[in-house]
Amino acid sequence: MSKKFNKKEFINDVKANVRALYRRNLDEATQQQIFQAVSYTVKDTIIDNWLATQEQYEKDDPKYVYYMSMEFLMGRALGNNLINLTEYEDVKEALAEIGFDLNVIEDQEPDAALGNGGLGRLAACFLDSLATLGYPAYGCGIRYRYGMFKQKIEDGYQVEVPDNWLKDGNPFELRRPEYAKEVKFGGYVRVVYDEKTGRNHFVQEGYQVVRAVPYDFPIVGYNNRVVNTLRVWDAEAVSEFQLDSFDKGDYRKAVEQENLARNIVEVLYPNDNHYAGKELRLKQQYFFISASVQAAVSKYKKKHSDIRKFYEKATFQLNDTHPTVAVAELMRILIDEEGLTWEEAWDVTTKTCAYTNHTIMAEALEKWPIELFSRLLPRIYQIIEEINRRFVAEIEARYPGNFEKVRKMAIIFDGQVKMAHLAIAAGYSVNGVAELHTEILKKQELKDFYEMMPEKFNNKTNGITQRRFLLHGNPLLAAWVTDHIGDEWITDLPQIAKLKVYADDRKAQQEFMNIKYQNKVRLAKYIREHNGIEVDPRSIFDVQVKRLHEYKRQLLNILHVMYLYNQIKDHPEMDFYPRTFIFGAKAAAGYRRAKLTIKLINSVADVINNDASIKNKLKVVFIEDYRVSNAELIFAAADVSEQISTASKEASGTGNMKFMLNGAPTLGTMDGANVEIVKEVGEENAFIFGLSADEVINYENNGGYYPENIFNSDQDIRRVLMQLINGTYAPNDPEMFRDIYDSLLNTKSSDRADTYFILADFKSYAEAQRRVEEAYRDEARWAKMAMLNTACSGKFTSDRTIQQYVDEIWHLDKEVIEA
Ligand code: GL2
Structure with a gap:
């Protein structure tokens, strides 16, 4: 060691x-x-x-996985x-x-917040597991000067503040100028016929160039001396070229290159599960991919002379479609620089690239307008055109005369380049991130592709690292677990099942709940210091922390809080177990309805927290600037884990696993990995409600859900909705929450009313919440439930996920570092 x-x-x-x-x-x-x-x-x-x-x-000389990702949400x-x-x-x-x-x-x-949410944090957990399991890996990404914005809450509204995370210097990073690469944008492609080989050569000319300079972050494995590398690229102007242009009098171009370099890595786009279609974003994608692919090829060539066997030493995992230009960039390098034929290059590429799909949300699909794409990346566009031509020919051969198939599957269609189609056509593996999600991909979203190439499709249910989210984040519980079952769980989480024998042991139950209590005291202190709100650690801590998105339904949660408040006001004598509803969520800077939902939560909090008549039975807290570092405190202190997305919409979720590990039962829909959590822990140790994914998809395919029927027939729901527009929570501006009200009932917009089935699930959610309260009142029952959640969380370690990627996709060998 x-x-x-x-x-x-x-x-x-x-x-x-x-x-x-x-x-x-x-x-x-x-x-x-x-x-x-x-x-x-x-x-x-x-x-x-x-x-x-x-x-x-x-x-x-092992094989490496290059985990290519626009986001790595590393935290501290x-x-x-x-x-x-x-x-x-x-x-x-x-x-x-x-x-x-x-x-x-x-x-x-x-926090190193180079990511938005689950997708970026998953990449960080994967790096931790790869190093801990001893697999050779590079994380490949961008060194954004500004990561995810800091969130301030002013007058209940989210205000975005730039995250200047590098201002005091970053002690762990290492600049590696000796590995710099040049990346070319724009210009045009000249075709030169080579008499000798009888082949055309493609030369990009008149382009702008940016120097990509890597910064390496060490990724430390657990207690095994392995240190892998996260390599993130910074952009610099190419000074020689600049002088050269200046000499030729091309001052404008020199300035442009300078600006391109400055802008390209300036900031992370703060969109989660949403495609913004901005030109700069495509520049970011090609920038880090070109540099990473060049670096991987150079590394290979140091030891090997036959580039046609590149895939024996390298595999690229594309974290969603964001890095998919890697397919065409590898083709470009193999053909234009290494002199392979198209067929040889395609053979290598299709044995190197693998794609993970992380969402079925339509608004997240990347589709670039041809005009933009071909102007920015002319050679890459040419290559994609040829990939598309050949792919369409395959579709036609397989389904003669079926133009519908071409329309649905082509890579270039309707003036757009469809990145998911490119990733699937060129990848040797396509995986979803939870069983349900993968099934939906196969049956719905990617049905045509699945039918044509079923062998590529597979599932890899997400996971999380117990080293950060239990050992570091919850030291009291970690020590208690180790006391009872030894410390093997740290690198072998399924061992934690040994705790099951303590589930009925009164002493163990009390110790377990006492630790939870101390963690709640720790969080209450954080809330006092950061929010100025006093919360009672003896109340139920009911927590929903995640990005703010309509499909995640923070709105359902807060509407239910409004409903509870009505109940308590109407029946002051009613038996009610004190509850603290805790929210934490950033909204994308341009996502208006999400930001209004934050305002609603804070407005409801204001009214409820200041109403002395309810005697502290209810508290609502919105934790500012939810991020990895405070998440660790929050998971440790949670009693209830809110995982209430509209079924079918949350591909997996990973927060759900962090709560489970820390002993918080799930209150959730049968969505994403919740399904597998319930399977592990048993339905009696979770609180499940709502429409199933099949039911939701069925409604969607048949357009037959009428929220106004529910509004008209259910008094409680009607009253809550009316409170959105009668000034109960906005006395000075009763119209403030009109948009939210309209989103549920009115079809002024082109969207269907209540797109996310909030009214449909409301009563079932309220009923599940009653079951939570009832269960919590029974101390022994709750303690058992909480402990079983921890004990049954073994499946959800990212060590298991990574081992499955290794065995079924990447085929890497374990390395051992001698002492
Ligand atoms: C996401 C999914 O929304 C989330 O359910 C999943 O757990 C993660 C990781 O697979 O990926 N997809 C996505 O685009 N973002 C996610 O967090 N941003």
Whole structure:
């Protein structure tokens, strides 16, 4: 294992770093400076292991997976690195000795928020599992100067503040200018006939060029000395070219290249499950993909001379369609630079690329207008045209005379380039992210593709890393689990099933619930400090944290809170177990209805939290700036996990798994991975409600749902909806929430009313909520349920997911780093 921790040496190194970095002594240093100094000290250890890992890989020449993703939602690095080095407790102790609190030091680190939500956080969990399991991997992405915006709540509204996460410097990253690559945009393609070979050559001319410079982040495996690499690309202007243009008097072009470089990695698009279709986004995609594919090919060529066997040493996993230009970029390099024929290049490409689908939401589908695409990436467009020509020929051969098939499956159609179709046509694997989701892909969204090439389709149910979301995020429970069953769960989560024998043990139940209570106290303190709201840790903490999206139905949750409030006001004597409804959610900056929903939640909170007459039975809290670091506190403290998406819409969800691991039963629909959670834990240990995916899809296909019937026949629902437009929650502007009301009932817009079946599921949701309350009142029953959720969460480790990708898609060999 790694070099043994030496407390004295560690303290000396921290002191030396404070001196070298800031010319200060320990007692003069700020907490931020201590954070930097500690991080550099930890980085030293990591670098030893990083070198050892690269040396081992160099020797063994293994196959690598390149996990290509526009998003890596890493969160903070220091605490996680210490956990995985198994030095967390040692460092905590050492710091305490010199008067610092590791928790406070950790809080100095900004989250690396290079992602929006589930898709980006999944990529981060996957990297953790790959390193822990010892598989050679690169994460490939973009080093955004500004990550996901910081959310401030002002007067109940979301305000977006730029996330300048690099302002104090990032101690863990390493700039690698020696691996820089050039990426070309625009211009035109000249075809040159080569007499000797009798082949055409394609030369891109008149283009703009950007220098891609990689920054490497270490990905530390758990207690195994493996350190893999997340490589994110920064953009710089190409200075020589600039001078050259300037000499030729092409000043304008030089400035343009400078601007292109500056803009390209400036900011992460804050859209979750939504395609914005912006030109800059396509530039970002090609920028990091071209650099990553070039780097993978260069790496291969260092050791191998036959590029036609590239796929034996490399596989590209495309995290959704965002990196799909990789298909055409690899073809370009193989044909234009390596001199392969089309057929040879296609053979390599289709054995290298694999695609993961993460959503069925229609508005998330990437479709680029031909005009934009061909202007920005002329050579890449040519290649895609040829891929499409051949693919359409295959479709026609398979379904003669069936133009409908061509219309539905072509890669280029109706003036658009369809990235999912390209990924499926060129990929050797297409996977969904939960069983239900994969079934819906096969039966609905990608039916035609599944029929034509069923062998490509497979499921990989998502997972999460227990190292961050239990060992780091919930130290009390982690220690308790280890006390009872040993520590193998840290790298083998299914072991956690051994806790089942304690489910009926009164003492264990009390200990388990006491830990939950302490975590609720910790969260209550956070809420007091950040929201100025007092919440009672003895109340039920009912939590919905995730991106704000209509399909996730935060609206259903808050409408139900309004309904409960009406009940309590009408029947003050009613027996009601105190409940704290906790929300956390960022809305895409341009998503108006989502932002209005945040305002609604805060307005309802304002009224309810300030109504002394209800005697603190109800509290509503909107936690500002929900992100990975505060998520860890929130999961640990949750009693109830709200997973209430319209069935069929949430591809998997991963928050649901983090709650389960931390002992919070799911209150949810039969959607995404909820289905598998319920299968593992048993329906009696979850609270399931609502329409099934089949029912929803059936309504959608037949257009037959009338929310106004429910509105007209159900007084409780009608009253709640009327409160949206009668000033109950907006006395100064009763029209404030009109849009939300209209979205449920009115068909002024072109959308169907109540697209997400909120009214259809309302009563069933309220009923499930009553079951929650009833179960919670029975302490022993609840404790058992909570503990069983933790005990049955073994399937949902990302270690299992990654092992399935390795066995069924990537076929990698495990590496062992010798001590
Ligand atoms: C998502 C899905 O919405 C979510 O259900 C899933 O868990 C993750 C990871 O597979 O992917 N798809 C998507 O576009 N985003 C997601 O979070 N942004």
